[in-house]
Amino acid sequence: MGKLRYGTSISLDGFVAGINQSVENPLGERGELLHGWLRELAVWRRDAGLEGGVTNASTELYEQSGVSTGAIIMGRKMFGGNGPWGDEPWRGWWGEDPPFHLPVIVLTHQPRDPIVMAGGTSFTFVTTGLQAALDMAREAAQGKDVAIYGGASVAKQYLAAGLLDELSVSLVPVFLGAGERLFDEPLNSAVKIEQTRVVEAPGVTHLRYRVIK
């Protein structure tokens, strides 16, 4: 069985997004500084349909993550659309061929039938909670890892519930000063972790932790 993983970029002062997050600017003010290391990677740019870019110590991590992921869990906030789905329901931010190419489980309070997109992406909507969503994602992942995308709040719920297996933090040398913290109080300080891998790369350090069960 694969792992349940969450990885995020974080500023040295602990923020995963700047202030004034919005639909147009989900990372908030100056939040794009957190992903500069990613956007300059040639592999990321290739996947985004862009040219150029560099290859460095972050490249292998990006590629490993892609290969080992078999399904994705995301929150309703990341999928988008507010409240009940309505007659012409929202189909996500990403057009008809989303960049995931994997089964995506969306945690929501609004029931809805699954939708199948182009390129191997499907969205399945789960209203019965964290464990149910994880069970469904694990089945879809067929032995590979399940990755939580976006949404620190979803990841923290899985961490608090003792369901997260691995936490990766890409620590970026920047101060955002304010915004959304990855770890706001009160966190479950009973959760025990151990450091399993550290990779220094240009403009970022990738730290991986195993949650001790």
Add this chain to the structure above:
Amino acid sequence: MGKLRYGTSISLDGFVAGINQSVENPLGERGELLHGWLRELAVWRRDAGLEGGVTNASTELYEQSGVSTGAIIMGRKMFGGNGPWGDEPWRGWWGEDPPFHLPVIVLTHQPRDPIVMAGGTSFTFVTTGLQAALDMAREAAQGKDVAIYGGASVAKQYLAAGLLDELSVSLVPVFLGAGERLFDEPLNSAVKIEQTRVVEAPGVTHLRYRVIK
């Protein structure tokens, strides 16, 4: 001229001390978890008059820091004693032979003559602010670095004033959940830093940043 440095251990969720800090327990509840990597080092134990311990990737950093430091700045909170000094003034927590063996500049609002202790430690009290204390420490350091000890608040004042040259964070894989944050809001997000060294060691990752002037 040497650098003005500050280094601290920090939990993955961003705390330099737990809740309920006190004179008896300056690191607060569970705060001792932040320094487990340090207390197990044979070099640290030797300096503390203890036996045993291990040698690992943290050892060289500990020794480098000691060799390169020529003077220390600390806040009144770390030196101890409250309010005016009185007739039999407080002489610090550390007895007549403190473990610093260096000139120590104490930032305070209460004027006082310098005191010379055994073993090369002296305490000089400065009431005229950050720059004056730094000037005095630099002169005392004779070309070596000036290190800020304890007191995240003192370090953050130097950082905000554009006077800090180097920030080192020893990131410990533990969640304190609550306590004193190294970076509480609002931080001066205008301060720019670059990552200059990363050392992975057992139970800790040491990250060093240069403040860009």
